[in-house]
Amino acid sequence: MLKKRIIILVLCLTVSAGAEISVKTVDFLKEIGVEINAAGPLLVQTDPSRNRVIVANTLSSSVSIIDGETHSVVNIPIGGRALQHLKSEAMTLNRGTGDICLIASKSLHIIHPEKRSAKTIPTDDQFESVAVDESTGNVFIAGRESGEMGFYEAKSHKLRMRTWLDHREKLINLNQTPPPPIRKVVADNELRKIIAIDGYTSTLYLFNSDDGRAVDSRRLDLTSGGRWHLAGYDEKTHRLYVVVETDARKVIEAAKVDVLGNDDIIVQLPEFTEGVGIIYNPKRDEVYVPYDNHPSVHVVDFENGGRIDEIKLPAYGNDASAIDLENDYLYIGSWAHGEIDVIDLQTRKLVRRIEHLGIIPHMFSMAFNPLTNLLYIPKGATAVNGTFGAAVNVLDPVTERYEKIHTGWAPIDLIELQGRNSFLVFNNEDQFAEVHPSGQYEVHTVPYDYPVEAAYSPEGNVYLSYGPHQSYWPTVYIWDAKNGIITIDKDDLSFYDRRVPRQAHTMALDVEGVLYYSQNNWGGEEHFLGKLLDEVRLFEPIKRIALGDTVVREISQRILQYDPELHWLYLVRVGEGNEDPSILQVIDPDSQKVEKRLLLGLTATDFIVETENLYIANFESNTVSIVDKTIFSSREIETGDGPLKLCLCGGKVYVANHLSNTLQEVKEKGKAFPIPYEGFPDNLFVLREKIIITSHNSESLYIFHFYPFNE
Numbered sequence: 001m002l003k004k005r006i007i008i009l010v011l012c013l014t015v016s017a018g019a020e021i022s023v024k025t026v027d028f029l030k031e032i033g034v035e036i037n038a039a040g041p042l043l044v045q046t047d048p049s050r051n052r053v054i055v056a057n058t059l060s061s062s063v064s065i066i067d068g069e070t071h072s073v074v075n076i077p078i079g080g081r082a083l084q085h086l087k088s089e090a091m092t093l094n095r096g097t098g099d100i101c102l103i104a105s106k107s108l109h110i111i112h113p114e115k116r117s118a119k120t121i122p123t124d125d126q127f128e129s130v131a132v133d134e135s136t137g138n139v140f141i142a143g144r145e146s147g148e149m150g151f152y153e154a155k156s157h158k159l160r161m162r163t164w165l166d167h168r169e170k171l172i173n174l175n176q177t178p179p180p181p182i183r184k185v186v187a188d189n190e191l192r193k194i195i196a197i198d199g200y201t202s203t204l205y206l207f208n209s210d211d212g213r214a215v216d217s218r219r220l221d222l223t224s225g226g227r228w229h230l231a232g233y234d235e236k237t238h239r240l241y242v243v244v245e246t247d248a249r250k251v252i253e254a255a256k257v258d259v260l261g262n263d264d265i266i267v268q269l270p271e272f273t274e275g276v277g278i279i280y281n282p283k284r285d286e287v288y289v290p291y292d293n294h295p296s297v298h299v300v301d302f303e304n305g306g307r308i309d310e311i312k313l314p315a316y317g318n319d320a321s322a323i324d325l326e327n328d329y330l331y332i333g334s335w336a337h338g339e340i341d342v343i344d345l346q347t348r349k350l351v352r353r354i355e356h357l358g359i360i361p362h363m364f365s366m367a368f369n370p371l372t373n374l375l376y377i378p379k380g381a382t383a384v385n386g387t388f389g390a391a392v393n394v395l396d397p398v399t400e401r402y403e404k405i406h407t408g409w410a411p412i413d414l415i416e417l418q419g420r421n422s423f424l425v426f427n428n429e430d431q432f433a434e435v436h437p438s439g440q441y442e443v444h445t446v447p448y449d450y451p452v453e454a455a456y457s458p459e460g461n462v463y464l465s466y467g468p469h470q471s472y473w474p475t476v477y478i479w480d481a482k483n484g485i486i487t488i489d490k491d492d493l494s495f496y497d498r499r500v501p502r503q504a505h506t507m508a509l510d511v512e513g514v515l516y517y518s519q520n521n522w523g524g525e526e527h528f529l530g531k532l533l534d535e536v537r538l539f540e541p542i543k544r545i546a547l548g549d550t551v552v553r554e555i556s557q558r559i560l561q562y563d564p565e566l567h568w569l570y571l572v573r574v575g576e577g578n579e580d581p582s583i584l585q586v587i588d589p590d591s592q593k594v595e596k597r598l599l600l601g602l603t604a605t606d607f608i609v610e611t612e613n614l615y616i617a618n619f620e621s622n623t624v625s626i627v628d629k630t631i632f633s634s635r636e637i638e639t640g641d642g643p644l645k646l647c648l649c650g651g652k653v654y655v656a657n658h659l660s661n662t663l664q665e666v667k668e669k670g671k672a673f674p675i676p677y678e679g680f681p682d683n684l685f686v687l688r689e690k691i692i693i694t695s696h697n698s699e700s701l702y703i704f705h706f707y708p709f710n711e
Contacts, residue, residue: 023703024439028409028427031443036075038062039390039410039428041378042082043091044367047098051371052113055378055407056082056091056102058387059428063100064407065113066376066392068369071405076111079120079698080104084387085171085178088365089129089230092187096134103127108141108152108159121152121159126171128181129230133209134189140207142183142196144169149185149196151212162212167200179227186233186240188259195240195259199228204240204257221266222253231287232280241280241287241302243269251275254287254300267306269298276364277321277332284345290318290332297332299348311348313341317478320366322375324397331375331397333366335359338480340375342397354400358449358480360388360468373398380450380468388450388468389429404429415454415462417490424462424488426451432464434493447495448482453506457535458513462488465504465517485515487535500530500539505555508562508569510589516545516569518557527551529560529571529587545592547585552576559607559616566629568595572604572616582618584627596632600625606646608653615653615666617643624655624666637666647684649691650708656681656693663693663706677702 029037040059047054051068061081065074082090082104090103100111106126111118127143127150137154147168148161165183182199187209194207202224206216222244231241231254240257251272256265274292281288285303290296293316299309317336324331330343338359342352363381368374375395380388390408395401412428425441426432430449435441452465467483483503487496504517515532529545551557551573559572569587574580582604586596601618604625608615614627623636624643642659646666653666658680664672675681679697686692691706 026425026433026435026439026441028411028425028433028441028443031431032073032406032409034073034075034408036062036077037390037410038064038073038075038407040081040380040387041389041392041407042084042381042387043086043088043102043365044376044378044392045088045091045093046367046369046376047093047095048370049095050098051369052098053367053369053376053392054091054093054100055376055392056104057407058082058084059390059410060408061104063102063109063111063118064392066405066407068372068374071394073405073407074113074116075407076113076116076118078102078104078109078111078118080107080109083126084382086128087178087180089181089184090127092130092132094132094134094137097137099132099137101130101132101139103130103141103143108139108150110137110139110152119157123150123159128171129184131185131187131194133187133192133194135192136209138209138212140185140187140194140196140212142181142185143171144182145171149207149212149214151207153212160212162207162214164196164205164214165198165200180229182226182228184228184230184242186230188233188235188238190235191238191259193259195233197228197240197242199226199244200224204259206259218262220255220257220264222255229275229278231278232282234280234282234285236282243275243278243287243289245275249273249293251289251291254289254306256285256302256306265302265306267300267308269300269308270310272296272298276319277366279321279323281323281325281330281345283325284328286345288321288323288330290321292317292319294318297330297343299345309348311343311350313350314339314353319364320377322366322368324368324370324373326370329397331366331368333359333363333377335363335478335481338478340377340395340397354395354397356480357393357395357402358482360478360481382468390427391429412451413454415456417462419460419490424454426454426464444493446486447497448484448486452503455507455509455515457487457515458509459490459535461490461535463507463509463515464488465507467503485517485532496535498532498538500532501541502530504530505557506560508560510562510569511564511567512589514589516560516562516589518560518571518573520554520557521551524550524552527557527573529569545587545589547571547587548594549583549585558604561607561609563609563629565611570607570609570614572600572607574603578602578620582616584614584616584625586632598627598632598634600634601636605644608646608648610648610653615646617646617655619644619658624653626666637668637670639664639666640672644682645684647686647691649686650689652708654684654691654706654708656684658682661695663691673706675704677704 042058043056053066055064108121125145127141139152141150147165149164184197196205227245229243244253287300289298301307315336320333328345340354391404414425433441484499502519507517557573582600584598601621603620606617616625640657640660644658662672679695681695683694693704
């Protein structure tokens with residue numbers, strides 16, 4: 001028997017005397033003055049003529065429009081999320097109308113800020129680069145996955161695919177600075193042409209803006225293949241500026257390409273590695289090439305024939321750039337020490353370091369608003385692993401004043417404070433709310449960014465892990481991207497902070513009061529568990545538990561559980577490749593060794609410790625593994641599509657099948673109960689011998705009761 005309730009953000013559940021469950025809605029968006037949630041700011045761009053800042057989000061399917069004067073936020077929902085491994089070329093602005101064109105997950109979106117609406121156009125392939133003709137509103141998209149040029153005709157509202165190239169290549173999210181689009185499109189609104197580049201063949205193409213048909217092409221004297229960076233385009237001179245990097249990450253060439261003729265200027269570069277944040281200055285006719293791996297920025301001065309100057313920077317990790325054209329300043333964001341470096345372009349020198357901003361690596365997107373002289377930084381963006389938080393940081397580079405513009409309030413974890421009869425609900429930016437059964441709440445600020453997971457301490461206080469996972473140590477130290485575990489006092493909610501190297505992903509407390517937590521690897525490395533002995537002592541690297549296996553794939557140690565009966569820790573991680581099985585390791589905290597190891601299905605997502613068995617949901621295998629704790633053997637139970645979450649109720653184990661929208665009993669030929677509302681079940685928990693199921697679709701969130709005794 002299922003009953004439907006609609007929820008908004010967070011559920012405050014109470015049980016009445018009649019055993020019915022009432023639901024109160026707690027809407028935290030009122031705290032920040034927005035109506036629609038937006039989390040995971042990724043790409044940022046300014047619209048100076050309207051004094052707007054535009055932000056594409058990847059944790060939510062939305063675009064944020066920030067007023068440049070008041071910093072008020074309007075979030076517009078769209079039909080797909082921006083992808084973390086796309087560059088700024090995935091978003092462009094129609095300067096005439098103010099409309100925004102964004103490539104998201106296998107989709108193109110046309111966003112109308114004035115109407116607060118968006119149109120979604122699905123695409124069969126993942127595109128990477130977008131351009132818009134401002135006269136017609138026609139949109140062009142290109143990418144390595146398709147040999148065709150995508151042409152969206154605004155008048156007919158139809159996407160047409162134009163024959164273009166033969167070669168295709170899958171776009172993948174590399175575990176390094178992601179590649180820029182090797183196929184690019186740029187609009188020349190004066191010529192009414194779209195300039196397209198195919199880096200596989202070093203060929204320049206011209207397309208008509210009106211009908212999307214190719215009209216001309218020529219080969220460029222640039223090295224084919226590798227990684228092609230778009231520095232910029234000058235519509236006054238009809239020159240395109242690109243920088244070429246090899247597959248080995250060496251930056252080898254910068255070019256000023258004559259779109260209407262053959263008067264190209266090509267400059268050989270010193271072959272520094274990993275160019276990022278490459279940008280063009282139309283006022284000085286210069287291209288700036290910062291590097292992720294070198295404490296330098298190269299200036300390619302095309303006004304003087306392509307002369308190269310090197311500007312010394314304090315450190316490596318220089319991944320984002322913005323220019324103050326009026327005052328001749330170049331701003332470079334560096335993750336190594338969490339700073340903005342201010343460069344005087346006339347003297348070619350560093351003039352100031354704005355330190356301790358906590359910038360996270362590979363953010364690759366930063367914007368300068370010439371109307372307010374402010375920098376806008378999606379601080380939590382990490383080109384490899386998505387983003388953290390729900391805020392854009394704004395910096396005045398003159399006064400060094402630094403503040404946040406919250407775009408959303410995105411709950412990431414919650415934990416009950418039994419002594420206070422309340423719950424703490426943490427968002428993914430820097431806050432938590434204490435929520436009472438009445439629905440009333442108070443919001444508190446966490447002293448450091450990016451809460452991750454909450455757990456109980458030995459004395460009933462709350463442990464909260466926080467920070468970006470990419471604060472690597474000891475191999476690389478990202479100074480101001482701070483990770484740690486805070487203890488929140490259960491009585492007065494005061495904080496006790498302990499810094500830990502690398503983010504604590506998932507935590508487990510044993511019967512002796514020792515906290516164990518999984519941590520991220522950096523490159524090929526033996527994976528391990530971190531350990532805090534009690535509520536007082538700081539982290540000691542020597543007390544980490546090494547687990548034997550070498551791992552390369554990041555964020556793979558997904559699940560950690562403690563078994564008080566056997567005094568064992570169970571760690572489940574996904575495979576190194578998409579087709580590799582997940583792995584269960586049984587760790588003895590006393591011997592600090594892996595005692596048992598077992599292969600599971602693909603993409604383990606949830607885990608239950610029961611008296612006799614362990615249950616693990618395998619999302620991509622459509623199975624649940626049942627592991628006998630006595631003989632440590634495993635058998636597989638078939639499920640519906642996408643088993644995601646497990647729960648134990650009335651002596652039976654149930655699984656929510658995310659893709660087939662069913663609840664299923666985990667046993668041979670276990671009955672599957674169709675959920676009678678369209679959506680994707682995403683969580684289970686048990687309350688008063690009833691299973692509570694949450695589910696969502698594109699329009700609503702739901703909560704259901706399931707009564708096992710009424711099967």
